[in-house]
Amino acid sequence: xxxISALLLLLTSLTFTPSHAQxxxxxxxxxxxPEINADGTVTFRLVAPCAKEVxxxxxxxxxxxxxxxxxxxxxxxxxxxxxxxxxxxEYTTPFAVEPELYxxxxxxxxxxxxxxxxxxxxxxxxxxxxxxxxxxxxTSLYRxxxxxxxxxxxxxxxxxxxxxxxxxxxYTPAGYEAPENAGKRYPVLYLLHGMGGDENAWNELGxxxxxxxxxxxxxxxxxxxxxxxxxxxxxxxxxxxxxxxFTIPTTxxxxxxxxxxxxxxxxIVTFTDSIYRTVPEKNSRAIAGLSMGGFHSLHTSKLYPDxxxxxxxxxxxxKPRALTYPEVYDDMAAKLKAQFINQPELxxxxxxxxxxxxxxxxxxxxxxxxxxxxxxxxxxxxxxxxANWRLxxxxxxxxxxxx
Amino acid sequence: xxxISALLLLLTSLTFTPSHAQxxxxxxxxxxxPEINADGTVTFRLVAPCAKEVxxxxxxxxxxxxxxxxxxxxxxxxxxxxxxxxxxxEYTTPFAVEPELYxxxxxxxxxxxxxxxxxxxxxxxxxxxxxxxxxxxxTSLYRxxxxxxxxxxxxxxxxxxxxxxxxxxxYTPAGYEAPENAGKRYPVLYLLHGMGGDENAWNELGxxxxxxxxxxxxxxxxxxxxxxxxxxxxxxxxxxxxxxxFTIPTTxxxxxxxxxxxxxxxxIVTFTDSIYRTVPEKNSRAIAGLSMGGFHSLHTSKLYPDxxxxxxxxxxxxKPRALTYPEVYDDMAAKLKAQFINQPELxxxxxxxxxxxxxxxxxxxxxxxxxxxxxxxxxxxxxxxxANWRLxxxxxxxxxxxx
Numbered sequence: 001x002x003x004i005s006a007l008l009l010l011l012t013s014l015t016f017t018p019s020h021a022q023x024x025x026x027x028x029x030x031x032x033x034p035e036i037n038a039d040g041t042v043t044f045r046l047v048a049p050c051a052k053e054v055x056x057x058x059x060x061x062x063x064x065x066x067x068x069x070x071x072x073x074x075x076x077x078x079x080x081x082x083x084x085x086x087x088x089x090e091y092t093t094p095f096a097v098e099p100e101l102y103x104x105x106x107x108x109x110x111x112x113x114x115x116x117x118x119x120x121x122x123x124x125x126x127x128x129x130x131x132x133x134x135x136x137x138x139t140s141l142y143r144x145x146x147x148x149x150x151x152x153x154x155x156x157x158x159x160x161x162x163x164x165x166x167x168x169x170x171y172t173p174a175g176y177e178a179p180e181n182a183g184k185r186y187p188v189l190y191l192l193h194g195m196g197g198d199e200n201a202w203n204e205l206g207x208x209x210x211x212x213x214x215x216x217x218x219x220x221x222x223x224x225x226x227x228x229x230x231x232x233x234x235x236x237x238x239x240x241x242x243x244x245x246f247t248i249p250t251t252x253x254x255x256x257x258x259x260x261x262x263x264x265x266x267x268i269v270t271f272t273d274s275i276y277r278t279v280p281e282k283n284s285r286a287i288a289g290l291s292m293g294g295f296h297s298l299h300t301s302k303l304y305p306d307x308x309x310x311x312x313x314x315x316x317x318x319k320p321r322a323l324t325y326p327e328v329y330d331d332m333a334a335k336l337k338a339q340f341i342n343q344p345e346l347x348x349x350x351x352x353x354x355x356x357x358x359x360x361x362x363x364x365x366x367x368x369x370x371x372x373x374x375x376x377x378x379x380x381x382x383x384x385x386x387a388n389w390r391l392x393x394x395x396x397x398x399x400x401x402x403x
Numbered sequence: 404x405x406x407i408s409a410l411l412l413l414l415t416s417l418t419f420t421p422s423h424a425q426x427x428x429x430x431x432x433x434x435x436x437p438e439i440n441a442d443g444t445v446t447f448r449l450v451a452p453c454a455k456e457v458x459x460x461x462x463x464x465x466x467x468x469x470x471x472x473x474x475x476x477x478x479x480x481x482x483x484x485x486x487x488x489x490x491x492x493e494y495t496t497p498f499a500v501e502p503e504l505y506x507x508x509x510x511x512x513x514x515x516x517x518x519x520x521x522x523x524x525x526x527x528x529x530x531x532x533x534x535x536x537x538x539x540x541x542t543s544l545y546r547x548x549x550x551x552x553x554x555x556x557x558x559x560x561x562x563x564x565x566x567x568x569x570x571x572x573x574y575t576p577a578g579y580e581a582p583e584n585a586g587k588r589y590p591v592l593y594l595l596h597g598m599g600g601d602e603n604a605w606n607e608l609g610x611x612x613x614x615x616x617x618x619x620x621x622x623x624x625x626x627x628x629x630x631x632x633x634x635x636x637x638x639x640x641x642x643x644x645x646x647x648x649f650t651i652p653t654t655x656x657x658x659x660x661x662x663x664x665x666x667x668x669x670x671i672v673t674f675t676d677s678i679y680r681t682v683p684e685k686n687s688r689a690i691a692g693l694s695m696g697g698f699h700s701l702h703t704s705k706l707y708p709d710x711x712x713x714x715x716x717x718x719x720x721x722k723p724r725a726l727t728y729p730e731v732y733d734d735m736a737a738k739l740k741a742q743f744i745n746q747p748e749l750x751x752x753x754x755x756x757x758x759x760x761x762x763x764x765x766x767x768x769x770x771x772x773x774x775x776x777x778x779x780x781x782x783x784x785x786x787x788x789x790a791n792w793r794l795x796x797x798x799x800x801x802x803x804x805x806x
Contacts, residue, residue, distance in 0.1 A: 146567070
């Protein structure tokens with residue numbers, strides 16, 4: 001009885017106390033949002049009695065073509081939310097939402113905000129989005145399932161190029177640390193992010209560790225180490241987790257796509273081989289990336305033709321942004337030919353049919369064709385987006401390191 | 404020239420494309436917020452031309468006493484922001500803000516939102532706060548400095564108690580993975596979170612890895628492994644990173660502070676000793692935690708009196724919330740006496756003078772005094788908040804594992 005009184009007293013003091021006076025205490029959400037309905041539609045809600053107009057924008061909504069002075073462009077539709085008498089705004093999709101991980105925001109009287117009822121947010125460069133996931137076959141790979149889980153580590157490597165420590169994310173497969181596997185060695189995939197991303201991106205928006213856990217557990221991918229370095233050579237780690245403190249994240253970084261990172265890439269491989277139980281051989285190494293990371297994969301793999309046996313270009317940029325180290329990009333045809341003298345096990349190019357880099361990829365494939373260099377091509381629907389990059393990773397992993 | 408045209412084209416298409424149509428592209432913040440001024444004041448800004456009233460709330464603002472039907476309570480003051488002609492709202496603190504890591508939100512026409520100009524946010528249970536840090540001696544420990552960095556890993560351990568895998572965060576000090584240290588063994592601190600927290604809390608709001616890196620680099624703390632498990636036994640990992648998907652985070656979890664977690668704690672120690680190069684001895688093991696984590700440290704260390712040589716209670720809860728396993732809490736005096744037969748190297752109790760658990764801690768210290776059991780006491784100003792918990796960790800670490 002005495003214990004129960006003490007408990008009630010504790011709970012009472014928690015309830016009375018504003019969240020900032022006593023931390024680790026929480027605000028209760030005023031409503032449920034989003035709610036995934038049994039028929040596959042999704043309902044969003046916002047309690048905002050004083051608002052005049054509330055819209056929702058997100059990548060679950062269709063796009064439309066709009067004319068501008070500079071020509072026709074594709075924009076994402078917004079939807080208006082409807083206010084009920086109590087001041088809660090609501091929107092239900094008029095369609096069942098396809099299985100996927102989506103991003104969204106509310107716009108309240110022209111101010112873009114996060115959904116305060118949804119604790120799950122993702123930072124992408126300087127923007128913050130709420131996220132939600134709809135169930136289905138595709139997204140079953142993106143969930144934390146009841147399978148053995150790999151470890152995910154943030155590790156700093158010494159960079160002779162920058163003279164600093166730089167951070168990378170490393171996935172080691174389930175069982176890697178187990179004493180009975182102490183003598184086992186693993187192949188390595190180097191998995192690279194895009195512009196605006198960092199060493200966290202593939203594991204957060206990309207769901208890399210979930211996809212790896214689930215494919216490996218199903219016997220569809222080989223157990224492997226996955227190294228996700230930071231491709232922004234002017235940063236030592238992700239924004240907010242680096243020595244620059246809480247500075248505003250930006251894509252306007254120096255030395256991006258100028259050759260510096262590709263040139264320095266072997267120091268990442270050397271460090272990985274020194275710290276992890278890798279198979280330090282070309283055909284036990286893959287490199288792949290999205291957008292700028294596809295660009296880095298393309299140029300690094302041809303600059304060091306004996307390093308990687310598997311190459312994956314996901315919605316890859318092809319052309320450099322600057323030329324601090326022109327030797328990285330010069331003589332593209334000669335470098336590609338040299339890379340293909342010892343034919344890679346796999347050279348995999350994937351892009352969406354509405355991607356803004358589509359034509360660059362057509363031209364790059366034509367160059368490979370003209371040189372007689374073989375590759376595998378995967379064209380999906382859609383554009384330059386995480387839905388495609390998660391899909392490409394899910395399809396690429398099973399092609400790697402087959403015994 | 405051709406390269407420059409291609410680059411311009413790329414940048415142009417990025418600029419024209421709404422963020423959701425082409426992802427990994429970002430919104431530019433409409434203003435700078437927060438801005439830490441040279442005189443130590445801080446300015447916050449929000450572009451919201453349609454808003455009628457904008458307030459700011461955060462733990463950098465003072466508290467005040469307010470009378471309610473249930474008695475006097477302490478609430479955090481809010482401040483009104485002022486609108487300029489262009490529709491930007493602004494607030495500058497009328498005081499220099501003490502060096503600390505702070506949380507804040509805006510309230511726009513009664514809707515609590517995050518600052519859209521500040522990408523840095525922390526989830527605490529279901530709430531999302533913006534964060535900022537002011538410079539000074541205390542916060543120099545909380546920054547990513549130019550010192551060797553430890554690794555931070557998310558690792559899953561098999562729990563015989565729950566029949567599932569459960570996740571923990573593990574800090575290994577700089578050099579742990581280096582081949583030249585392959586034979587070196589390290590002491591272990593088990594560092595426990597509070598109610599509403601999870602295995603991410605100490606490393607996010609607690610800045611544990613920065614504090615450890617900086618103290619170890621300065622020679623003020625011994626290199627050690629720090630294991631931060633998830634103390635919510637009904638969960639396998641943090642919200643959004645566990646098998647329950649994106650469910651609403653809550654503190655109303657079953658089996659919290661009911662004895663289940665304390666009873667099962669040795670399986671965490673056994674796993675840690677099997678996977679890491681630990682010194683598997685009482686005087687090379689510490690256990691400490693905040694609030695519920697202090698409670699877990701208190702009750703686990705006396706339930707297993709031979710396991711931990713160092714104990715730290717930071718703003719600790721003392722009394723259980725439920726009694727599924729009463730044997731964990733029964734005979735408190737006898738268990739404490741048994742624990743102190745082999746005197747712990749350190750029994751450290753810290754609390755703030757306005758903490759709502761202050762009186763419980765007075766009573767607990769009186770119990771220890773009456774039993775003649777020695778402890779070290781540290782009383783700080785302030786309440787139940789992360790500012791104190793970071794401070795306590797910074798003071799506790801140098802006391803551990805002295806050779």
